[in-house]
Amino acid sequence: MGVSTVIERDQPFVVELETFSGPLDLLLHLIREQEIDVADIPIARIADQFLDVIESLGLNDAANYLEMAAWLLRIKIQMLLPRPFDADKWEDPRAELVRRLLEYEQVREVAQWLEGQADLRSGQFPRGWMPEEPEQEPPPLILDLGQILVAVERVLESIPQPVLHRVVPRPLDVEGATRTILAMLDTRQRFDFTEIIGPEPTVAAVLSALVALLELARVGRVRFVQRQPFGAVAITGESTDATS
Amino acid sequence: MNRLTQLVEAALFSADSPLSLSELATLDRDASRADFQEALEELRQQYHAAGHGIELTELAEGYQILTRREFADAIAQAHLVTRPRRLSAAALETLAIIAYRQPVGRAEVEEIRGVSVEGVLRSLQERGLVDVVGRAEGLGRPLLYGTTTAFLELLGLAGLEHLPRIDELSVALRSPVEPGEAGE
Amino acid sequence: MNRLTQLVEAALFSADSPLSLSELATLDRDASRADFQEALEELRQQYHAAGHGIELTELAEGYQILTRREFADAIAQAHLVTRPRRLSAAALETLAIIAYRQPVGRAEVEEIRGVSVEGVLRSLQERGLVDVVGRAEGLGRPLLYGTTTAFLELLGLAGLEHLPRIDELSVALRSPVEPGEAGE
Numbered sequence: 001m002g003v004s005t006v007i008e009r010d011q012p013f014v015v016e017l018e019t020f021s022g023p024l025d026l027l028l029h030l031i032r033e034q035e036i037d038v039a040d041i042p043i044a045r046i047a048d049q050f051l052d053v054i055e056s057l058g059l060n061d062a063a064n065y066l067e068m069a070a071w072l073l074r075i076k077i078q079m080l081l082p083r084p085f086d087a088d089k090w091e092d093p094r095a096e097l098v099r100r101l102l103e104y105e106q107v108r109e110v111a112q113w114l115e116g117q118a119d120l121r122s123g124q125f126p127r128g129w130m131p132e133e134p135e136q137e138p139p140p141l142i143l144d145l146g147q148i149l150v151a152v153e154r155v156l157e158s159i160p161q162p163v164l165h166r167v168v169p170r171p172l173d174v175e176g177a178t179r180t181i182l183a184m185l186d187t188r189q190r191f192d193f194t195e196i197i198g199p200e201p202t203v204a205a206v207l208s209a210l211v212a213l214l215e216l217a218r219v220g221r222v223r224f225v226q227r228q229p230f231g232a233v234a235i236t237g238e239s240t241d242a243t244s
Numbered sequence: 245m246n247r248l249t250q251l252v253e254a255a256l257f258s259a260d261s262p263l264s265l266s267e268l269a270t271l272d273r274d275a276s277r278a279d280f281q282e283a284l285e286e287l288r289q290q291y292h293a294a295g296h297g298i299e300l301t302e303l304a305e306g307y308q309i310l311t312r313r314e315f316a317d318a319i320a321q322a323h324l325v326t327r328p329r330r331l332s333a334a335a336l337e338t339l340a341i342i343a344y345r346q347p348v349g350r351a352e353v354e355e356i357r358g359v360s361v362e363g364v365l366r367s368l369q370e371r372g373l374v375d376v377v378g379r380a381e382g383l384g385r386p387l388l389y390g391t392t393t394a395f396l397e398l399l400g401l402a403g404l405e406h407l408p409r410i411d412e413l414s415v416a417l418r419s420p421v422e423p424g425e426a427g428e
Numbered sequence: 429m430n431r432l433t434q435l436v437e438a439a440l441f442s443a444d445s446p447l448s449l450s451e452l453a454t455l456d457r458d459a460s461r462a463d464f465q466e467a468l469e470e471l472r473q474q475y476h477a478a479g480h481g482i483e484l485t486e487l488a489e490g491y492q493i494l495t496r497r498e499f500a501d502a503i504a505q506a507h508l509v510t511r512p513r514r515l516s517a518a519a520l521e522t523l524a525i526i527a528y529r530q531p532v533g534r535a536e537v538e539e540i541r542g543v544s545v546e547g548v549l550r551s552l553q554e555r556g557l558v559d560v561v562g563r564a565e566g567l568g569r570p571l572l573y574g575t576t577t578a579f580l581e582l583l584g585l586a587g588l589e590h591l592p593r594i595d596e597l598s599v600a601l602r603s604p605v606e607p608g609e610a611g612e
Contacts, residue, residue: 021337021359024357024358064360067358100356106410114331114336118398124310124311127257127441129443129444130260131495144583151524152525154376154387154521245478250496251481253495254499257493290478294429295429297433297436297439311441321454322439322454324455
């Protein structure tokens with residue numbers, strides 16, 4: 001049995017991993033490498049080897065690999081549990097893994113066949129030069145609302161996490177804050193900064209309000225009043241005769 | 245070559261993708277389907293008998309004239325044509341699953357491959373090799389994907405029925421059509 | 429036909445423009461110009477003698493295989509060039525974004541789709557489905573696109589307000605205008 005190669009710690013697994021199309025591919029590689037029977041995987045050893053590879057893996061694509069690692073560990077533990085006396089009732093914890101590996105092997109076989117076909121076909125070229133289509137009515141177009149709606153959903157599906165998790169500073173809503181402040185000025189002579197931003201404000205809200213206030217003060221619409229050092233700053237309308 | 249054969253040849257030359265028998269039929273309303281089949285056969289034999297560098301091929305549920313495989317290298321080396329780029333392993337595996345399980349949802353493909361296939365699926369869609377063919381019942385009514393005629397063209401297959409049968413594969417497992425059978 | 433003639437035929441067929449004698453010469457370094465001229469002549473005669481629907485033509489830029497002129501009308505009249513076309517997945521997605529976001533700039537469409545949409549946008553414009561409807565304020569004053577009346581006609585809609593509201597779909601289209609909503 002050739003227990004060799006990929007599994008030694010000091011090998012650059014990350015580079016190697018680029019060549020795997022997923023955790024099942026990597027797992028199958030480890031199994032083939034050691035000429036192990038898929039139906040009887042020495043799960044403890046394979047799980048350790050798999051973990052070794054994961055350990056040295058960059059985090060880019062690791063989620064799927066980590067999921068597989070967790071599964072392997074669970075099977076490893078299940079294998080260690082005492083089996084019931086009635087051997088018939090014992091269900092091999094590896095059964096589902098074996099099923100998935102076999103299924104995946106089948107997929108790979110088909111994928112290889114497809115690749116061979118595509119190679120064969122790429123050796124034949126269609127006509128390269130295409131005559132210009134004669135001047136006439138453009139071909140009728142098939143388009144219905146259903147297609148548009150399906151396309152909308154496809155677009156929506158395609159923008160999930162990247163948009164949600166993208167770290168982009170929220171744009172400040174200075175105009176909105178200005179409107180809020182002016183509206184408050186309409187009804188009240190004097191109020192606190194905290195009243196503008198409300199409870200539990202976001203950073204963007206605080207900054208927006210601050211910028212809006214400074215701008216309003218610059219054009220003379222509001223004044224700031226601070227009764228004592230480090231005390232609360234009150235905001236008053238310009239018309240009010242206030243200390244500054 | 246009779247006139248219908250000439251016409252078929254000229255039409256196949258002018259089209260940028262395989263033409264189906266019913267598309268060819270619009271060339272001459274007076275000719276029957278059998279006449280067209282005869283014309284196609286005459287064309288095929290003519291290319292073969294006279295030893296041409298091109299041949300008539302049946303693919304993607306239609307007919308197309310293609311260069312013979314043996315000249316691919318010479319033509320590519322002369323930079324007259326570039327061969328299409330090859331598909332990645334991830335793309336091939338995803339295509340394989342979709343080809344056999346269609347119509348199939350993204351979740352099922354991901355379950356089999358053990359990885360997220362979002363990006364791969366999108367690029368296969370961009371290349372026109374797979375497309376949305378419907379929606380599943382149930383939660384969120386997920387989109388279902390299938391292969392296109394461009395997929396058949398890429399592989400030089402006349403139709404999906406020319407994919408290897410599952411029982412011809414060396415690793416036999418559950419049939420793609422009836423997943424319920426698995427592990428029985 | 430000898431091998432060089434076959435090769436010349438395959439090369440002329442697959443090239444996207446006429447090939448000059450010196451371009452053809454790169455196909456086989458061992459063959460002389462006279463050999464190529466002979467091959468071209470054999471090809472021309474073969475098409476003629478067997479009565480093909482195609483012929484070898486010598487143009488200013490070189491040699492090309494063209495369909496015989498007498499079949500042009502029949503091909504144009506057949507539904508081959510006028511067969512109804514479907515929009516590609518990429519085109520549909522771009523169209524959907526424009527329909528729901530109009531007036532919208534190219535940059536925003538590209539941001540949503542994650543790919544360049546230049547070519548797609550141009551072909552949608554050529555098909556008369558979208559058009560430039562104005563310019564945005566701001567840097568470079570980018571062009572804004574919207575859908576056309578032809579778009580409405582194709583869908584059988586009386587007006588844009590008859591497009592199904594997005595919140596009737598299973599997922600709501602996130603508005604890009606209210607960034608405060610994101611990441612909650």
